[in-house]
Amino acid sequence: MPRGSTLRTPSGVIAVLVSLAAAALMVWRMRRGLDITDEAFYLALPLRFALGDRPFVDELNIAQTAGLLIYPFVRAYTFAVGSSTGLFLFIRLLYLVFFGLVGWSAFALARTRLSSPAALLVGTACLCFIPYGLPGLSYNTLSMGLFALGLFVVARWLLLGNPTRGLLRAPLFWAGVAHAGSCFAYPSLLLGVVATLAVLFVLALCERLRASCTYALGGVAFCLAVSPLFLAAGSHLRAVFAYSGGSGSVAAFTWPEAASKLTAFLAQHPQLPLAAFLSAVALTVARRFPLLTAVGVMFLPRLALGSQMPGSIASLGFVSCFALLGPVLSLGLRDRRTARVLVFGIALPSGVAGAVAGLSSSNGIVAVGLGLYPGAILTAMLLAMFIDQTLRLGGWPRVRPYLALSPALVVWSLLEFCVTQDCVYRDGRLDDLTALMKVGPYKGIYTSPAKQEFLRLLAADIQAYGRGERALFIYDLPAGYLMAYRRPLTASPWIFPLLSRAEADAAYFRNHAKSGDLVVVDRAYPQLPLNQAIVSLSLLAETRPSYAVYLVR
Numbered sequence: 001m002p003r004g005s006t007l008r009t010p011s012g013v014i015a016v017l018v019s020l021a022a023a024a025l026m027v028w029r030m031r032r033g034l035d036i037t038d039e040a041f042y043l044a045l046p047l048r049f050a051l052g053d054r055p056f057v058d059e060l061n062i063a064q065t066a067g068l069l070i071y072p073f074v075r076a077y078t079f080a081v082g083s084s085t086g087l088f089l090f091i092r093l094l095y096l097v098f099f100g101l102v103g104w105s106a107f108a109l110a111r112t113r114l115s116s117p118a119a120l121l122v123g124t125a126c127l128c129f130i131p132y133g134l135p136g137l138s139y140n141t142l143s144m145g146l147f148a149l150g151l152f153v154v155a156r157w158l159l160l161g162n163p164t165r166g167l168l169r170a171p172l173f174w175a176g177v178a179h180a181g182s183c184f185a186y187p188s189l190l191l192g193v194v195a196t197l198a199v200l201f202v203l204a205l206c207e208r209l210r211a212s213c214t215y216a217l218g219g220v221a222f223c224l225a226v227s228p229l230f231l232a233a234g235s236h237l238r239a240v241f242a243y244s245g246g247s248g249s250v251a252a253f254t255w256p257e258a259a260s261k262l263t264a265f266l267a268q269h270p271q272l273p274l275a276a277f278l279s280a281v282a283l284t285v286a287r288r289f290p291l292l293t294a295v296g297v298m299f300l301p302r303l304a305l306g307s308q309m310p311g312s313i314a315s316l317g318f319v320s321c322f323a324l325l326g327p328v329l330s331l332g333l334r335d336r337r338t339a340r341v342l343v344f345g346i347a348l349p350s351g352v353a354g355a356v357a358g359l360s361s362s363n364g365i366v367a368v369g370l371g372l373y374p375g376a377i378l379t380a381m382l383l384a385m386f387i388d389q390t391l392r393l394g395g396w397p398r399v400r401p402y403l404a405l406s407p408a409l410v411v412w413s414l415l416e417f418c419v420t421q422d423c424v425y426r427d428g429r430l431d432d433l434t435a436l437m438k439v440g441p442y443k444g445i446y447t448s449p450a451k452q453e454f455l456r457l458l459a460a461d462i463q464a465y466g467r468g469e470r471a472l473f474i475y476d477l478p479a480g481y482l483m484a485y486r487r488p489l490t491a492s493p494w495i496f497p498l499l500s501r502a503e504a505d506a507a508y509f510r511n512h513a514k515s516g517d518l519v520v521v522d523r524a525y526p527q528l529p530l531n532q533a534i535v536s537l538s539l540l541a542e543t544r545p546s547y548a549v550y551l552v553r
Helices: 010-030 038-050 064-081 087-110 116-125 139-160 171-185 187-203 205-233 236-243 248-253 255-268 272-285 290-297 311-323 326-330 336-360 364-394 407-419 449-465 479-484 499-512 529-537
Strands: 470-474 518-521 538-543 548-552
Touching (some): 010 087, 010 116, 038 064, 064 171, 087 139, 116 364, 139 171, 139 336, 139 364, 187 205, 236 499, 255 364, 272 290, 311 336, 326 336, 336 364, 364 407, 470 479, 518 529
Parallel strands (some): 470 518
Antiparallel strands (some): 538 548
16 A cells, blocks of 8 residues: 555545544543542642642652653643642543644554554554553553653654754654653653663664664753752652662562563463464465455454453453564564564563563553553554555455554454443443532543542532641542642652551651641551541541541641
């Protein structure tokens, strides 16, 4: 198929309609489901800074780095609105814009080897993935998107061989910025960035030194941009490191742990061997039965379904399985240079990132899909390339443009995970989300009637008692800070009853609590210093079925 062929053809019209429908469905999905824990925590971090607290000084959780990336948007929104009303929906729409940019980079890469309609569908697939059923900007989604964007830019540069003219106009410089940002949001992705740099140095040939330095300078520029945050924190960084677990995560990178995770990963994806085998069979019969092979391979995304991951994490299983089929398909491409660039430039770093995420994340092997996300988009591109190449053998000019729209099945598969009944994280089934939030930070989002009533009661208590400068919501109510529009009275908006953090949380409360500050406790741990400090410094004001309200004396 001619590279960059127009979107005004019948196949182009189909691709545009599919993309518009997918975007509309994703906007619809942004308004469904409400989480008061994880997603609220992701926004309570930048809100804390917008209200005046200092990064790495007042806030001790290392996850604040991702919050700092979206802080400018939260700050601008709250400045314009004057409160946190509607903040969640705003960030969810910003999530779509962000992954639309990732999709644009995938489209630009795919268009170097595919028609515009097929490339458009490859880019659209980037938009249709909601890991963990949480459609917001977090350390998971920001790192995943920035890492994918950087890989697509690097691969496109390697394919086109463009000279690096002017640092700020060089794609590799901005790829380095994106990858540094991904590491800032998710530090263990540094290994994936190192793999990218090594691949770039090997594949850039005569420009390898200049290309590698340009990419590295992008990372250096990002580090210089955020360095004032660390310099201002100074010795407080030791407290952040201790609060976030110290070096305990190093144990996850031992060989026994890695072998255990690999075994669990294979058990979670029983469909992977069959899908890989059938992909290999397609390579061997393509020359003899080109049309039959092209039609059959179109449905390869459906073979990637079947991972043993339920509900809101099911999409991560699909992404993990589908990404691993890409290197198999690449063996069937006659353009070996393109195959080499795509596999080593995207699939390899993506695999490293997937392994790192699976080993370092508290979610275990489920998180492998975060790192393999760019690999899954690559597989969609390789699938369309393989089908187009196969059909050239038989010369079906009228069929080729339509079968090359195979990424549409990837879009379809991903959208299925977005609209299943149990796709929403920590909320009711999709059909039960009938209650529209009309006020507060969740304004514009549908939730279950029970959760709406809980939030209505909590908002009423905040309105009645929350007159102080700060507030404390423990242990699983980080949404309270967004509802109260107050800074936390503890070292992080979402704390856990861990002995390693107990004294730091209690000390922050004792040092910052003032008369009239609001305290809401949904679970009590009398043995912990923070609960003891609350009892000694506060008075019980109200008791509700799900929580108790205190006021600092």
